[in-house]
Amino acid sequence: MKLNSVKEILASVHKGETTAADWAKASLDAVRKVDGELEAFLTVDEDAALSRAKATTTGQGVLAGVPYALKDNICTQGMLTTAASRILENYIPPYNATVANLLNDAGGVLIGKTNLDEFAMGSTTETSAFKKTKNPYAKGRVPGGSSGGSAAAVAAGIVPFALGSDTGGSIRQPAAFCGVFGLKPTYGRVSRYGLIAFASSLDQIGPFTNTAEDAAIVMNAISGYDKYDSTSAKVEREDFTQDLELGVKGLRIGIVRNLPEEGLNPAVKQAVDAAIRKLEGEGATVVEVDLPHSEYAVATYYLIAPAEASSNLSRYDGVRFGRRAEAKSMIDMFEQSRSQGFGMEVKRRIIIGTYALSSGYYDAYYKRAQQMRTLIRRDYEQAFEQCDVILMPTTPTTAFPFGEKSDDPLAMYLNDIYTIPANLAGIPGASVPCGFVDGLPVGLQVLAKPFAERTILRVAHAYEQVRDFSWPQPELGVAE
Amino acid sequence: MKITEETVSHVARLARLAMPEAERSLLAPQLNDILEYAASLQQVDLEGVPPTSHPFEQTNVLREDEVRPSLSRDAALANAPETEDGQVRVPAVLEGGGGA
Numbered sequence: 001m002k003l004n005s006v007k008e009i010l011a012s013v014h015k016g017e018t019t020a021a022d023w024a025k026a027s028l029d030a031v032r033k034v035d036g037e038l039e040a041f042l043t044v045d046e047d048a049a050l051s052r053a054k055a056t057t058t059g060q061g062v063l064a065g066v067p068y069a070l071k072d073n074i075c076t077q078g079m080l081t082t083a084a085s086r087i088l089e090n091y092i093p094p095y096n097a098t099v100a101n102l103l104n105d106a107g108g109v110l111i112g113k114t115n116l117d118e119f120a121m122g123s124t125t126e127t128s129a130f131k132k133t134k135n136p137y138a139k140g141r142v143p144g145g146s147s148g149g150s151a152a153a154v155a156a157g158i159v160p161f162a163l164g165s166d167t168g169g170s171i172r173q174p175a176a177f178c179g180v181f182g183l184k185p186t187y188g189r190v191s192r193y194g195l196i197a198f199a200s201s202l203d204q205i206g207p208f209t210n211t212a213e214d215a216a217i218v219m220n221a222i223s224g225y226d227k228y229d230s231t232s233a234k235v236e237r238e239d240f241t242q243d244l245e246l247g248v249k250g251l252r253i254g255i256v257r258n259l260p261e262e263g264l265n266p267a268v269k270q271a272v273d274a275a276i277r278k279l280e281g282e283g284a285t286v287v288e289v290d291l292p293h294s295e296y297a298v299a300t301y302y303l304i305a306p307a308e309a310s311s312n313l314s315r316y317d318g319v320r321f322g323r324r325a326e327a328k329s330m331i332d333m334f335e336q337s338r339s340q341g342f343g344m345e346v347k348r349r350i351i352i353g354t355y356a357l358s359s360g361y362y363d364a365y366y367k368r369a370q371q372m373r374t375l376i377r378r379d380y381e382q383a384f385e386q387c388d389v390i391l392m393p394t395t396p397t398t399a400f401p402f403g404e405k406s407d408d409p410l411a412m413y414l415n416d417i418y419t420i421p422a423n424l425a426g427i428p429g430a431s432v433p434c435g436f437v438d439g440l441p442v443g444l445q446v447l448a449k450p451f452a453e454r455t456i457l458r459v460a461h462a463y464e465q466v467r468d469f470s471w472p473q474p475e476l477g478v479a480e
Numbered sequence: 481m482k483i484t485e486e487t488v489s490h491v492a493r494l495a496r497l498a499m500p501e502a503e504r505s506l507l508a509p510q511l512n513d514i515l516e517y518a519a520s521l522q523q524v525d526l527e528g529v530p531p532t533s534h535p536f537e538q539t540n541v542l543r544e545d546e547v548r549p550s551l552s553r554d555a556a557l558a559n560a561p562e563t564e565d566g567q568v569r570v571p572a573v574l575e576g577g578g579g580a
Contacts, residue, residue, distance in 0.1 A: 094555040187535045201534050230541040231534075299518040310495060317496070320568055321559035330573045331496070339498035347497060348507060351488060352514060354495040368521045370531030377532055410513045426535025450536070 001026040006214040013065035020065030024053035027067035040152040044112035061107025069162040072113040075194035084128035087341025097194020106221040114149030127345040136474035144174030151178040157478035169419025172431040176394035176443025187426035188233030191226030199308035212460035216240035249283030254387030271435030289383040303369035310353030384449040394431040394443030
């Protein structure tokens with residue numbers, strides 16, 4: 001039983017050839033077989049998964065019988081939700097995130113919660129307080145982050161889909177590093193109620209799958225207005241599978257003139273260029289567009305995101321939930337609980353953010369970053385007047401070895417150069433596997449204007465039908 | 481704009497984050513690098529550009545303030561580190577002051 005296709009599992013359950021329980025068991029078997037070494041999961045609740053699977057009747061719901069995983073910053077009622085942080089290591093939410101309810105209602109079967117960088121802050125999943133998730137294609141290398149556990153779980157064939165969250169690339173970058181499809185929807189498209197907040201003007205939940213079509217199926221289940229999320233977009237529900245087969249004839253592909261190429265591995269560039277030529281071969285036309293403020297995106301992001309994080313994370317004070325340190329006074333208790341509960345990357349961002357917001361620096365840092373954000377957003381608005389999608393690499397390099405960048409935060413942040421602008425502009429973006437370099441996956445990033453996920457899925461699906469590079473077996477994964 | 485250990489110390493206090501000396505000395509040069517990098521924003525003319533606080537124009541979402549079911553007291557307190565008589569218990573608010 002291969003756990004790599006949402007579409008095929010749905011068809012099989014629908015026809016009565018297999019049951020939800022069969023798939024849940026297969027997925028739990030895969031966890032036992034692979035996850036000891038892969039370490040993608042923080043929590044697996046076998047009993048809950050099996051009883052949930054038994055309760056799922058054949059053919060009911062758009063994801064009936066399909067096993068899945070959730071990033072551990074998405075709240076699950078009665079099930080540990082840690083954000084990979086010591087400060088939440090015993091936190092059991094009293095409620096479900098909206099996406100968890102929607103997936104339940106759709107007949108999905110939750111297998112477990114996946115590892116991430118602490119509070120989703122990181123690009124490697126190394127800042128997790130609990131585990132080091134491996135890259136399924138090279139166990140000495142990082143899976144990317146922050147949703148590294150979700151990407152690795154799908155790449156290793158443990159679940160056919162998983163949800164992650166993307167604040168500056170945390171879905172697209174690990175998707176690229178692990179050779180799976182990852183979609184960050186438009187800001188507001190998927191409810192964030194029950195997502196442990198990192199940077200609220202940037203965070204967005206989205207799916208990891210093996211194909212664009214599977215992502216469209218999952219999007220049909222999780223997107224839509226939610227009265228519990230005040231930033232949720234009031235747009236009509238749509239069928240994300242509807243444009244998949246339209247092809248790319250006549251579509252305009254934008255490629256960026258003067259894209260910053262510092263640190264871009266030439267072999268990654270080659271793979272992306274080859275993918276663009278494939279799409280041209282299918283009838284798309286290529287136009288050059290300008291994104292003149294691209295070079296400022298990383299600086300802008302690493303002021304705005306920590307500023308919002310420093311505010312969001314002020315709730316972890318040891319009072320109502322989470323870790324509490326013993327102390328004589330209240331203030332001491334706050335300071336010690338936070339000091340013991342947060343890891344270094346989280347502390348670093350709290351300090352940067354608090355500094356950028358503090359009196360005397362607010363105008364010089366935070367406000368200027370917000371003004372630059374306006375220019376970056378306008379760059380994209382103007383570019384999308386000339387094209388339907390913009391294509392570029394998801395990341396400058398393939399997955400790097402553990403520890404390579406962990407002592408140099410700035411070098412780590414620069415790795416996010418191609419993914420950050422979509423969050424600043426609020427637009428949707430996906431990463432599609434487009435080749436391998438030295439056995440490591442490369443991601444093609446597909447960006448579109450707000451609420452044009454269908455165009456992204458259409459382009460990605462068209463590309464998936466014609467891509468023809470050889471695809472190695474993952475080192476850590478369920479053997480075929 | 482040199483970030484010293486004292487700066488880190490001051491900001492950590494603002495953030496209610498106790499910070500041991502070893503962490504301060506690690507963070508100070510790193511924050512310097514990051515803020516120096518961010519200084520590229522100082523070189524751009526941003527006069528008159530409106531700030532973006534949110535990707536799309538949104539207005540506050542308000543609802544009627546009506547009584548409706550919510551978490552039970554037990555559920556709301558289930559994750560609290562210390563409770564007493566159905567309430568969250570905390571250490572003394574004022575150092576050397578009276579009870580909680």
